[in-house]
Amino acid sequence: MMFTGAANLATSPAGDLIIQANLNTLMxxxxxxxxxxxxxxxxxxxEEPTGALTVWQIHSLGYRASRVNMTSVSFFPFDFGGTMTEDRAFVKGTVEIIEEKIAYPINHVDIECSRSEGTCEYRQIALTLPDESxxxxxxxxxxxxxxxFRITRWEGQLIDAIPLNHxxxxxxxxxxxxxxxxxxxxTRNNVVEGCETMLGVTLPRLEKPRVSRIVDGRDIVSAEFKAISEETFTFFSSSFSSRVEKILAQESEE
Structure with missing residues (x-):
């Protein structure tokens, strides 16, 4: 489907203008x-410099130009930490999976626990980053x-809780x-075999418990946007990139 858009652009009356603008975006x-x-x-x-762009090349050009125009956003609060009173407790931060890559690294979790109600309310939102697909x-x-979550232990400064839905x-x-x-x-297995979700996706059994921790997410968010920035720099024209690199090299020598 993504190549259909590129093909339509090639035959559109405004196709050349958009392609020219995308080329200018990439310097x-x-x-x-x-x-x-x-x-x-x-x-x-x-590829061979024919001057006639293929559908794939038009798609690649559009993708690269759009990617260059993406900017860092500061949607998520960088609150991290937990506070506790006699009856209530609060935790905020970013979830990361230990020894595994999380599908949505830029996320924010907010947990509020009530001792009198015996529950913890858990809410998590995420910023999904696009890719070429x-x-x-x-x-x-x-x-x-x-x-x-149902609180199973509230003892001193410790709280354990399990989901109400099993x-x-x-x-x-x-x-x-x-x-x-x-x-x-x-996170542990809750069934003996693989389990099919409501979306029709079968989840395999975990070979071992998956441990995640809630942390200060500033470094995680910065790393994700830095990776995008480094990727997009490679999309600029080689002549422009070489000029930038020369300037940076001169500045480092001074």
Missing amino acids: YDGFADYDGAKRAFQEDLG SWVQSYHIGEIANDT SACRTTQLSLNFETQEFFEI
Whole structure:
């Protein structure tokens, strides 16, 4: 489907104008030297510089131009930590999976526990970053979890809780230590075999408990946007990139 859009652009009355603008975005001279800009782009792709862009090349050009225009956003609060009173407790932060890559690294979790009610309300939202297979190059904000946990232990500065709903393929226990400011989620299998979700996806059994922790997410968020920035720099025209690198090299020598 993504290539259909590129094909439609190639035959559109405004196709050349959009392609020229995309070339300019990547620091090719799309308006003053359209044919030369197309050939230079093809050369940077490592392909024959014919000056006639293929559907794949048009798609790649559009993807790269859109990616360059993406900016860092500061949607999520960088609150981290937990506070506890006699009857209520609060935890905020970013969830990361220990020894595994999480599907949505830019996330924010908010936990509120009530001793008198015997429950913890757990809400998690995430910022999804697009990739080349995405329909559009824009961010998406969505709710990942909105669950209620039953408190099994409230002792001193410690709280343990398990989900009220035990029908899921996997079950997650909360282990919150407010004295040490260490907050963990331990996910285990809840069925004997693989489990099919409501979306038709079969989840395999975990070979071992999956341990996540709630941390200060600033470094995680910065790393994700830094990776995008480093990737997009490689999309600029080679002549422009080489000039930037020379300037940076001169500045480092001074």
